[in-house]
Amino acid sequence: MHTVVPFSGTDPCTRLSPVLEPAERREFAAAMRDDVLDAVDAAGGDPELVVPEPLDCDQADVPVTVDDRDLSTAVNAALDADAGPTAVVMADLALAEPRTLAALFEADGDVVVAPGRGGGTNALVVRHPDFRVDYHGASFLDHLRAARDAGASVREFDSHRLATDVDEPDDLAELLLHGDGRATRWLRQAGFDLTVADGRVGVERTTSGGDPT
Numbered sequence: 001m002h003t004v005v006p007f008s009g010t011d012p013c014t015r016l017s018p019v020l021e022p023a024e025r026r027e028f029a030a031a032m033r034d035d036v037l038d039a040v041d042a043a044g045g046d047p048e049l050v051v052p053e054p055l056d057c058d059q060a061d062v063p064v065t066v067d068d069r070d071l072s073t074a075v076n077a078a079l080d081a082d083a084g085p086t087a088v089v090m091a092d093l094a095l096a097e098p099r100t101l102a103a104l105f106e107a108d109g110d111v112v113v114a115p116g117r118g119g120g121t122n123a124l125v126v127r128h129p130d131f132r133v134d135y136h137g138a139s140f141l142d143h144l145r146a147a148r149d150a151g152a153s154v155r156e157f158d159s160h161r162l163a164t165d166v167d168e169p170d171d172l173a174e175l176l177l178h179g180d181g182r183a184t185r186w187l188r189q190a191g192f193d194l195t196v197a198d199g200r201v202g203v204e205r206t207t208s209g210g211d212p213t
C-alpha cells in the first residue's frame with residue numbers, strides 16, 4: 001500500500017530537548033524515521049517521505065516529496081495526489097513492526113485510525129475520497145468525526161506498538177523496554193538506560209555516550 005511518512009528533520013522532537021541536544025535530536029529522529037521506513041517496506045508498503053525541505057537520507061530508494069506547508073496540508077496534498085488506498089504512518093513510531101503494519105494495511109474500513117497515546121493519530125489507512133486529515137490536539141477524535149462526516153466506515157486499530165509515538169522523555173522507556181531497531185540502539189549508545197525506582201520504570205542517561213552513530 002502507498003504509505004505517506006511525514007518527517008520534519010531540521011528541528012525535530014523538541015519535546016525531547018530536556019534530554020537531547022539539537023544535533024542528537026536530529027540523529028535520533030532520523031534513526032526512528034529509518035526504522036519506520038524499513039518496517040513499512042517489510043510490511044509490503046510503498047513508502048513515500050513527505051518533508052518540508054530537502055533532506056539527506058540513507059534510504060536512497062524511498063521517493064521524497066518536498067512540501068513546506070503545515071503537516072496536515074502536506075499530508076492532504078499527498079492524499080489528493082493518489083486516489084487509491086493510502087496509509088499515513090508517522091516517522092516517530094520506532095516500535096512499529098512489519099507484522100503490525102501489515103495488519104493495519106489489511107484492516108477493513110474506509111478509514112482505519114491507529115490512535116497515539118494522548119489523543120493523537122499515529123497511523124491511518126484512507127480508502128475514502130472525501131476524508132482529510134487535521135492533525136494536532138485530540139486528532140484521534142477529530143479523525144473519527146471527520147470520517148463519519150464524510151460518510152466513511154471507520155475502524156479503530158488498537159496496537160501498543162503503533163500507539164507509542166516518541167514525544168516525551170518518558171516515552172524513551174518504551175523503546176528501551178520493547179525496541180531493537182536503530183533508534184533503540186542509538187539511545188543505548190548515547191548512554192540511556194532503564195531505571196526501576198520505587199516500583200516505577202524510568203530512564204536515565206548514565207554517560208554522554210560519545211558519538212552514538
Ligand SMILES: Nc1nc2c(ncn2[C@@H]2O[C@H](COP(=O)(O)OP(=O)(O)OP(=O)(O)O)[C@@H](O)[C@H]2O)c(=O)[nH]1
Binds near residue numbers: 013014069070092
Ligand atoms: N512533512 C512534515 N512532517 C512533519 C511536520 N511536523 C511534524 N512532522 C512529522 O510528523 C510526525 C508527528 O509529529 P510530532 O509528533 O509533532 O513530532 P515532532 O514535530 O518531531 O516533535 P515535537 O517537536 O516534539 O512536536 C513526525 O514524524 C514528524 O517528523 C511538518 O511540518 N511537515
Ligand SMILES: C[C@H](OP(=O)(O)O)C(=O)O
Binds near residue numbers: 118119120136140
Ligand atoms: C501530529 C500530532 O502528533 P502528536 O503531537 O499528538 O504527537 C497528532 O497525532 O495529531
